[in-house]
Amino acid sequence: MYRVNPLITFILTIISIPVVSQTKLLYSYQDLSHAYYQKQKDSLTKAWVCPAIYKDKNTQKKYKEIWDERTQFITRAIEADNYVHDNEVYSYVDGIINQLVQANKQIIPQKPLLLIDRSSSANAYAIGNNIIAVNLGLIVFSQSREELSLAIAHELSHNILTHPETAMKQRAEWLSSDEYQQSLNAVLNSKYERLSRLKKVLENYSFSRSKHQRYHESDADSLAIILLKKSNITFNADFFLRLDSSDNIYQHHLKNPVKQYFITYNLSFDDSWTRKRSKGLSTRAYSFRDTSGIEDSLKTHPECVERYNKTKPFTVSQGIYNAIPANIHDKANKMLIWNMYSNMSLTPCLYRILMEKDNGNKDEWYDFMIHNIITGLYYADRELHRFNAIGVTQKELISQDYYELQTMLEQIPRDKLEQYCKVIQEAGFWKIMPASERALKSFLYTLALDPDNSEKNKARAAKEFDVANSGSMYCELTQNFETK
Template sequence: MRPIPKYVSLLLLLLVVTSQAAQSQQNELYSYQDLSHLFYQKQKDSLQKAWTCPANYKDKETQKKYREIWDGRTEFFTGAIKSDNYIYDKDVYTYVYSIITEICKGNKSYLPAQPFLVLDRSPSINAYAVGNNVIAVNLGLIQFARTKEEIALTLAHELSHNILLHAENSMKKRAEWLTSSEYKQSMDEVLDSKYGRLTRLKKVFENYSFDRSRHQRYHEGDADSLAVVLLKNANIAFDPNVFLRLDTSDMLYHQPLKQPVKNYFAAYGVNIEDAWLKKRSKGLSTRTYNFQENVTLQDSLKTHPDCVDRYNKTKVAATMPVPQTPIPAIVKEKANKMLIWNMYCNMNLAPCLYRVLMAKDNGNTDPWYDFMIHNIMLELFHADNELHRFAAIGVTQKEYISKDFYELQTMLEQIPREELGKSCQQLQSAGFWSKMQAQEQGFKTLMQSIALNKESDDANKTKAAKSFTEKYTSSPYGEYADDLKKDTRK
């Protein structure tokens, strides 16, 4: 066998390196400039000017109340943009918006103008209509969905809310109720009564809440019906089984891990003792608990009507057979990473870490997830030093989680500070760092300076955060550094 010429070997090596770099670049998170307070600044200013409250009422009091509610909606949305509740990512946004465009092309009479879409960073499996042709899609929905058809149904449902003016009509109804003689009389009776004021007040709001929830159910049914029409007109398959899948959407953290909790840490040379996985305290709250008792959650906890009922009402309109168009892997992966990073920034460390371990269970070998395990453990150590470890964990009730999640959560609570510090040092020298890019290496240095440097005070932490943001101006991790600078100023 002839030896491979040197120039061919060099060419092959170059192709491998280029391919790896391209793949790494393709899977990168968004840039700092894609946070909504920067990316949507112009749109935010335009919306504030464009969303002028219409003069729907001759009665001054009702019109004034209506304007307050209208402006409150505007402030909610523009405030969410300013607070970076939304994010832009080219791959994820383009994919979702392409489905909206497909629906619009088939429904020009219903949707003459393209809607304004934002990606909400929430892990909740949901989407929502803001009104005024604006819809938001949660990253949690994109990560949960399996097919294009599943996302299309949710989008069509929310577009239907806007078409049917549900948000606008709801604001009108609220303004009319709060300025009605019935409401005023009820409130006067509450104020005039000597006893039972709280009970009377509850009845006033229960009557309004009941009326509102009753109409809300009608609104959801109407939106489902119109959504089926929109999908049919756009030649997108409708599968009512999506509603049954949504019925399990609250069960994410009920999923067990494929390995014992301590095995995931052993890969980094970190030892987790069994005693840390069990509650040491005594009492009724720590009695033996069977995690199989709560395999389902009450559907009333969800924001929409009963999912089984929605399935039964729409199953006659099912497309047969139903094509399954998988969501591109890069869209799912980026949505999952953005979710995990946002949960980390919001200090929900236990659910954040559990999602990382579930990604590993799915065979994901991306070293970014190793990077996040490092970040979570160092942040936990930092929180412990600041005396708010428990708050940073993001404790979840037993009824909503699996036995594995409970053990992981308990471990984060009970691992001794000294052992936690040793684990952090071990993770700082783990082998995966050789595969990380400059911005991750820089974040490692930042976390080391704020969590492991015993001499670090607020001034030094601010200096380290400022140094990171100045060096890595486009890094998404600059968001954490910004929050760190804000915290040290308090």
């Protein structure tokens, strides 16, 4: 009798076992700011006591209100999980700060607290009191460590020059002034354009995660260049020109027709879904011309071209540039996309994924996210808030491809959307997905496709996921459905 070699049997057994994707979780649920920064949040609340700097009681009262508003801004942002402390991405950004601090100890005696903001906006911001935040969107947008360093040095400069504190004082003095009261009375007594005039009167410093604040920008640029030079980090004014287009990501075109991305997953597609069927001026034929001149959030800074011209003489010729490491860029991008999905901002989330597909990215995690988006959209439709989940963006800020995708998500019939969910739940990539992703698939099935649409059933599914995947970042989604 022929006997099979035991070693060969063992090897064949190993080969026959399905390969499971080694995709690691981007971060743990405990890395979200409500948990990770709990101690810092409590410390900030106690430590940020408004100083008494004005003799005038009204001015001091206004100053305290603005001071407390800043404290509430940062503590509420921490509670809302606007920040995340992922070791890999955090360490990379923190390494830049370390280099800047070590080379500029005289003007940065104490290392600032860094927060990684989950926003997709290509931005960073100074909060004051030696705290800065760097958005995931800026990390993804930056092409080199030097570009990212410039943005960080710029925000460090705002704190060094006490611009946030100065702005709060100026606002308190303005709001308590006779001139402000007279201006306000003039608006209230007027008959026309009250709202626009009132906005102009109230226009001043406010706390925001998405927009730059327009105060002392030239000073911050100048000091940032000095910080970079002392740190042996290359400065190139060309970054300001790139920054001018950072809000235009959704004006980029896709390499393939929108339908092609769905057909790849064996999902039927009707071209009519990409065309508005309603009538009216708002849906007439629109020419997606160049809209780069339209004012965007970055234009609250002085014009980027102006900043470029002012700083061009300080550009280091033949400087050294280091690309953002692929693992840092990829992880930041995934974290950004997951945050957009968690906030049910589905169209921009999906568009970014399709752009990754265009770049040749074959990571199955993006297939997993396409499943989540389709299922999330069907769930939103089931709950009668599909339109909010799509997040409609005005035509002037998007490409024709983006508009077609947005329109398709809005107009695909409910029965076809249900079919999409069922087909993609059986897609081939699930065979190699990790356990936590497959567990989330089960949870999303309960939300979107389970005949039992009761809150009790959803809470049960959420609890099951959380118990089996307590450290998973996906708990951020499931815990919204647990019975409180």
